[in-house]
Amino acid sequence: MKMNEGVEWALHSCVNLSFIPGETVTAKRLAAFYNLPTAYLNKQLQALNRAGILSSTSGPKGGFQLARRPDQISLLDIVVAIDGAEDAFRCAGILKDGPSGDPKADYRKTCLISQAMRTAELNYRRELAGQTIADIVHQVQTTFPDTPDNTRNWFANLKS
Amino acid sequence: MKMNEGVEWALHSCVNLSFIPGETVTAKRLAAFYNLPTAYLNKQLQALNRAGILSSTSGPKGGFQLARRPDQISLLDIVVAIDGAEDAFRCAGILKDGPSGDPKADYRKTCLISQAMRTAELNYRRELAGQTIADIVHQVQTTFPDTPDNTRNWFANLKS
DNA sequence: GCGATTGTACTCGGATACAAGTTGTCCGAGTAAGTGTGG
DNA sequence: CCACACTTACTCGGACAACTTGTATCCGAGTACAATCGC
16 A cells, blocks of 8 residues: 655645745746656646646746635645545455355445444544645744745745 | 455455354355455455455365454554555655755644644544444344354355 | 847646566465275 | 374465556647738
């Protein structure tokens, strides 16, 4: 069970974008910030765009920016946008093929093992849904007060 | 983010084995119960054996059986045995490659995003660690009282 | 001099290769029972 | 009749392919700016 690597990139990029509200930043610069492969990060940003988390504009002076307020973007939103909405534990319903299996039954609900795994995973998602990008930004501001200005300056200086 | 399919098989097989305490059951029969590919299920059972959850004996009259009491086997034990102990969200520490990155710092602890993802995942695992095979068996007995006897009979009849 | 137009450089976007991990399969090592043989 | 050794059949165990999925890359569609040409 491993999560797409792009999730981490997307999370960090969204936090960075929230430091520069209103401005559009190209995938190239976002990638340069962490020395990431530009084209691949671009792909993740496209996914965020499709999910309505970012808005993109083409051409010169184009780039990405947050499509909503940071407090309206949960960590789960980003995870789902990049990694998909499917559950990690996919109950294949093997009970169906068992000796007393009923093909019509929905074993995702009756199978007790499936239930246990599902509720655990649901809590996981609930916790991720409860935290927003704004929360992370707030924590960063209190823990590392210099970081917001530093990143702002970095992106501003690279503009040349 | 998807979990190995074998986890489901392993969970169900452990529950089935707990219905037949003291007896050894071959991978072939465990697989036949759900119409699963025998060799592949065998592979999963090997992993459970290495993890100390099952004990295996070779040769005729050989097979697998639970190595511990069902109340000493948590769902997390099985998940870890099959799917590995690595976290789903592996913080690659991309902050290291950032403009003010410190190669010596352990960003798995300082990075706030990593912390948020990690705590959510930790709760997930804690919940899985809190439930044991015995709990599942107990729930099955109260919800589907016939199931234990049915499966016992099935394995007994196939013995011929 | 001013405006429309064309050209250009830069961006995202999706289609396309490459690598890795999961899924599935096969044959060999080891073991316990059954069988035949000699005492 | 009993004990021993051998054969045999059956099991796990790890090594070996096939395939799906994640990773990485490239080139085309579209856009805004800038330079150029005409009036």
